[in-house]
Amino acid sequence: MKAKSISFPAEGIDTSSLLEDLKAIKSADTEWRNGRVFGYIYHPGDEDAKLIEKAYLMFFYENALNPSLFNSLKKFENETVAMVANLLNGTSATVGNLTSGGTESILLAVKTARDKARAEKPAIRAPEVLVPMSIHPAFEKAAHYVNVKVVHVPVSDDKRVDISAMEASISGNTILLVGSAPCFPHGVIDPIREIGSLGLKYNIPVHVDACLGGLMLPFVEKLGYNVEPFDFRVPGVTSISADLHKYGYSSKGASVTLYIDSEFRKHQYFVYTDWSGGLYGSPTMMGTKCGGPIASSWAIIRHLGYKGYLEKARKVMLATRQIQEGINAIEGLKVISNPEMSVFAFTSDKYDIFNIGDELTLRGWHLDRLQYPNSLHMTISFGNSGLASEFISALESSVRAVAGDKVQKLQSQLTVSMIRSFSKILPERWFRAMSKALSGLFGGDGNGKTSRSAAMYGASSAIDNRRNVHDMVLDIMDKMYRIWHRKDKN
Numbered sequence: 001m002k003a004k005s006i007s008f009p010a011e012g013i014d015t016s017s018l019l020e021d022l023k024a025i026k027s028a029d030t031e032w033r034n035g036r037v038f039g040y041i042y043h044p045g046d047e048d049a050k051l052i053e054k055a056y057l058m059f060f061y062e063n064a065l066n067p068s069l070f071n072s073l074k075k076f077e078n079e080t081v082a083m084v085a086n087l088l089n090g091t092s093a094t095v096g097n098l099t100s101g102g103t104e105s106i107l108l109a110v111k112t113a114r115d116k117a118r119a120e121k122p123a124i125r126a127p128e129v130l131v132p133m134s135i136h137p138a139f140e141k142a143a144h145y146v147n148v149k150v151v152h153v154p155v156s157d158d159k160r161v162d163i164s165a166m167e168a169s170i171s172g173n174t175i176l177l178v179g180s181a182p183c184f185p186h187g188v189i190d191p192i193r194e195i196g197s198l199g200l201k202y203n204i205p206v207h208v209d210a211c212l213g214g215l216m217l218p219f220v221e222k223l224g225y226n227v228e229p230f231d232f233r234v235p236g237v238t239s240i241s242a243d244l245h246k247y248g249y250s251s252k253g254a255s256v257t258l259y260i261d262s263e264f265r266k267h268q269y270f271v272y273t274d275w276s277g278g279l280y281g282s283p284t285m286m287g288t289k290c291g292g293p294i295a296s297s298w299a300i301i302r303h304l305g306y307k308g309y310l311e312k313a314r315k316v317m318l319a320t321r322q323i324q325e326g327i328n329a330i331e332g333l334k335v336i337s338n339p340e341m342s343v344f345a346f347t348s349d350k351y352d353i354f355n356i357g358d359e360l361t362l363r364g365w366h367l368d369r370l371q372y373p374n375s376l377h378m379t380i381s382f383g384n385s386g387l388a389s390e391f392i393s394a395l396e397s398s399v400r401a402v403a404g405d406k407v408q409k410l411q412s413q414l415t416v417s418m419i420r421s422f423s424k425i426l427p428e429r430w431f432r433a434m435s436k437a438l439s440g441l442f443g444g445d446g447n448g449k450t451s452r453s454a455a456m457y458g459a460s461s462a463i464d465n466r467r468n469v470h471d472m473v474l475d476i477m478d479k480m481y482r483i484w485h486r487k488d489k490n
Contacts, residue, residue, distance in 0.1 A: 004483055005483070006483060030366060031364075032383070033383075034364070035383050035384045035385075035386070035387045036364050036365045036366060036384075036387070036391075037366045038365075038366065038367055038368070038377070038378045038379050038380060038384060039368060039377070039378075039379035041381075041383060042245065042246050042247060042249055042381045042382070042383070043249075043381070043382065043383035044249035044300070044304075044312070044382055044383075045382060045383075048249065048300065048303065048304065051299060051300065051303055052249070052250065052251050052296045052299065052300050053251075053296075055292075055295045055296040055298075055299035055300075056251050056292035056293070056295060056296040057292070058295060059072070059073065059290075059291030059292055059294065059295040060290070060291070060292050061291070062290075062291030062295075063288055063289065063290070063291065064077065064288075064289035064290075064291060064294060065287055065288045065289060070291065072291075072295075073289075073291045073294050073295070076291075076294045076295055076297070076298035077097065077098045077294050077298075079298060080098060080244070080256070080294070080297045080298045080301060081095070081096040081097065081098065081256055081258070083301050084096070084214070084215070084242055084244070084248075084256050084258065084301075085232075085258050087214075087215070087218050088210070088214060088218070088231040088232055088240055088242065088258065089231045089232045089233045090231075090232045090258060090260075091232070093260065093261040093262070094232060094258055094259070094260060094261070095258070095259055095261065095262050095265050096256050096257050096258035096259060096265070097256065097257055097265075097268070097283050097284050098244075098254060098255070098256055098284075098289075098293075098294055098297065099253075099254075099255045099256065099257055099284050099285070099286070100253040100254070100255070100284075100285075100286055100289070100293075101243065101245065101252070101253035101254070101255050102136070102138060102209075102211035102241060102243045102246075102255050103138040103141065103142075104253075104255065104284065104285050104286065105211065105241035105242075105243070105255040105256065105257040106136065106138040106139055106141075106142050106209065106211070106241055107138070107141070107142040107145060107146070107285055108257045108268050108284060108285060109142075109176075109207045109239050109241055109257055110129060110139065110142035110143060110146055110148065110176065110207075111142070111145075111146045111267075111268065112239070112257075112259070112264070112265070112267045112268040113127075113129065113175045113176035113205050113207070113239075113267075114127055114146050114147075114148055114175060115267040115268075116175070116205065116264065116267040117175040119267065121175075123172075124172070124173050124175065125173075126149060126173050127148040127149065127173055127175040128148065128149045128150075128151050128171065128173045128174050128175065129143060129148055129149070129150050129151065129174075129175060129176045129178060130151050130153055130166055130169050130170065130174055130176070130177050130178065131150055131151070131152060131153065131178045132152070132153050132155055132160075132161035132166075132178070132179065132180065132183065132190055133152050133153065133154055133155050133161075134155055134159060134161070134180065134183040134184075134185050134186065135152075135178060135180060135183065135209065136180070136183070136184055136209060136211070139178065139209075148175070149173075151169050151174075153165050153166045153169055158188065158337045158338070159183070159185070159186040159188050159336065159337045160188050160189070160190050160191055160337075161179060161190045161191065161195070163191055163194045163195070163198070166195065166198060167198055170198065170202055170204070174202070174204055175204065175205070176204065176205050176206075176207055177195050177198055177199050177204055177205070177206045177207070178195075178206075178207050178208075178209060179191070179192050179195045179206070179207075179208055179209070179230075180208075180209045180210075180212075181208050181209065181210040181212075181213045181214070181217060181230035181231075182212055182213050182217075182339060182340060182341060182343055183209075184212060184343065184377075185345060185370050185377065186336050186337050186339060186344065186345050187212075187337075187339030187340070187341060187342075187343035187344040187345070188337050188338070188339050188340065189213070189217075189227070189228060189230055189340050191228070192206075192208055192228065192229065192230040192234050192237065193228065193229065193234050195236070196234040196235050196236025196237050197235070197236060198236070199236035199237075199238070200235060200236040205238040205239065205264075206236045206237050206238055206239075207237075207238065207239045207240070207241070208230055208231065208234075208237055208239070208240045208241075209241055210230065210231070210240050210241060210242045211241050211242060211243040211246065211255060212243070212246060212247075212341075212343055212379075213230070213242075213247075213340075213341055213343075214231075214240065214241070214242020214243065214247075214248075214256075215242060215243070215244065215246065215247040215248035215249075215309070216246075216247035216313060216316075216341055216342065217230065217340070217341055218231075219306075219309050219310045219312075219313035219314075220313055220317060220340065220341050220342075222310060222313075223310070223313060223314055223317060225317065225340065225341075226340065227340050227341075228340075232258075232260065237260070238259065238260045238264060239257065239258060239259050239260065239264070240257075240258045241255060241256070241257050241258075242255065242256050242258070243255040244256065244293075244297045244301075245293070245297075246381075247309075247312075247313075247316075247381065248297065248300065248301065249300055249304070249312070249382070250293060250296050250297040250300050250301075251292060251293050251296040251297075252293065253293055254293040254294070254296070254297045257284075268283065268284070269281065269282070269283050270282045312382045315382065315385040315386070316342045316380055316381060316382055316384075316385050317341070317342060318385070318388075319342075319380055319384060319385040319386065319387065319388045320341070320342040320344075320380050322388035322389070322392075323378065323380065323388045323391060323392065324344065326388065326389075326391075326392035326395070327346045327392070327395065330395065330396060330399055331350070332348050332349060332350030332351055332399070333346055333347070333348050333350075333351075333395075333399070334346060334347060334348070334349075336373070336375060342379065342380040342381070343377075343378070343379050343380075344377075344378055345370050345375040345376060345377045345378070346375060346376055346378075347373050347374060347375040347376075351399060351402050351403065352402065353374050353375055353376055354369055354374060354376075355402045356376065356395070356398050356399060356402050357369055357376045359397075359398035359399075359401045359402055360376075360394060360395065360398050363394045363397070363398065364394075365391060365394055365395075
C-alpha cells in the first residue's frame with residue numbers, strides 16, 4: 001500500500017448520490033446501537049435522543065462567538081452552568097462556562113491556575129501542577145500547551161493517589177493540585193477531601209476532574225452507593241470539570257468548567273484590546289462555538305430532570321454490578337480495586353488479557369486496552385444496560401477460546417519477546433527504524449483496522465525505552481490519518 005492524493009472536486013455531486021455515499025461509508029463503522037461498545041457513545045435511548053437531535057438542529061447555524069447576537073445561546077449556557085453547579089453543590093457565587101469537551105475544560109483549568117499564579121505569586125517562574133499517575137492525558141496536553149510542568153504523584157495499591165506522596169511533592173512552584181472523580185483507567189475516586197485540605201494548608205487551588213463522574217456520581221450517591229464527597233462541598237476545591245456529553249447524555253461536544261467564584265474565573269478569559277477589528281474577548285479556548293451542543297445540553301437536562309437521570313443511573317449501576325460480579329466469578333479474572341461507579345477495568349493473573357480482548361472483539365464486543373497493569377476497560381452507560389448476562393456469556397466463551405488457543409498465545413509471546421530483545425540490544429535509531437517498518441503489524445491496514453491487538457499492547461508494555469513506544473505510536477497515527485490505496489500487482 002502507498003499514500004495517494006485526492007483532488008479538490010471540479011464539480012459538485014447531486015444530493016441523492018452524496019447521501020448514498022455517506023450511507024455506504026458509514027456502513028463500515030463499528031455498530032454501537034446494539035450496546036456492545038463500552039465508552040465513546042453515551043446514548044440516552046431513542047426517544048430522548050430525538051429531543052437532543054431536534055434541539056441541536058434548531059441551533060445548528062447559530063454561533064456563540066458573539067453572545068450579544070444570540071441571547072438564546074447565552075441563556076442556555078448560563079442556565080446549564082448554573083444547573084450543573086447546583087448539582088455539584090456550588091453556591092450562588094459559583095460560575096463557569098460551556099466548552100467543547102473534557103479536554104478543553106481541563107486546558108482551561110490549567111491555564112486559569114497558571115494565570116492566577118502569575119497575578120498573585122509572581123515569584124513563581126517554573127509553575128508545576130501536581131497530578132496522580134492515573135490522571136487523564138489531557139493534563140499533559142494542557143501543560144504542554146500552556147508551558148507548565150506536570151509532576152506525577154504515585155497511586156496506592158487501590159489506585160487512588162497517595163496523599164503523603166502528594167504533600168511531599170508540593171514545592172514553592174506548585175500552582176494546582178488535581179484529583180479525579182473518578183479516574184478513567186480504574187474508575188476510582190481520589191481522596192478529594194484530603195487533597196482539598198492540602199490546598200487550604202498550602203494556599204494552592206484544587207481542581208477536580210469530574211469529566212466522567214460529574215453527571216453520574218451525584219445520582220449514584222443518591223441511590224445509596226458509597227461515594228465520598230468530591231464536589232464543592234469539599235473545602236479547598238476551587239474548580240471542577242464535568243462532561244455533559246457523557247453521563248449528561250448531551251450531544252458532543254459539551255462540557256463545563258466550574259469555578260468557586262468570578263474572581264477565580266477571570267483568569268480563564270482572554271482579552272485583546274488593540275486589534276483593528278475591534279475589542280476582542282473570549283471566555284474559552286474556542287472562538288466560534290456551534291449553538292447545537294449548547295442548546296441540546298440545556299434541553300436534555302430540562303427534559304430528564306433529577307428523576308430522569310436518577311432512573312438512568314439506577315439501570316446503569318445495576319448492569320455494572322452484575323457485570324463486575326460476573327467477571328470476578330470467572331477463574332483467573334478480577335476487577336481492579338473497588339470502583340465507585342460504572343467505569344472500571346479488569347485483569348488476569350492467568351491469561352493474556354489482551355487476547356481475551358481480541359476474542360471479545362471478534363464476538364462483536366468492543367473494550368479499551370489499558371496498561372500498568374495490562375487490563376481491559378469498561379465504561380457502562382445507559383446504552384449498555386440490560387446486556388449484562390449477554391456480555392458475561394461472551395466473556396466466558398472468550399476466556400475458553402484463549403485457554404485453548406496455544407498457537408495464538410505462542411505467537412503473542414514470541415512477538416513480545418522479539419520486541420523486548422531488540423529494544424535492549426539494538427542501537428536506538430536502528431530500533432526506531434525497525435519499529436516503523438513493523439508498525440503495519442500493529443496498526444493494521446493503514447486505515448487503522450486490526451483484528452488482533454494483543455501483540456501491540458504486549459509489545460508496548462515490554463519496551464523499557466518509552467521514547468521508542470512514543471515513536472511507534474506516532475507512526476501508527478501518521479498511517480491512520482493518511483489516504484492509502486493498494487499497489488497494483490504486476
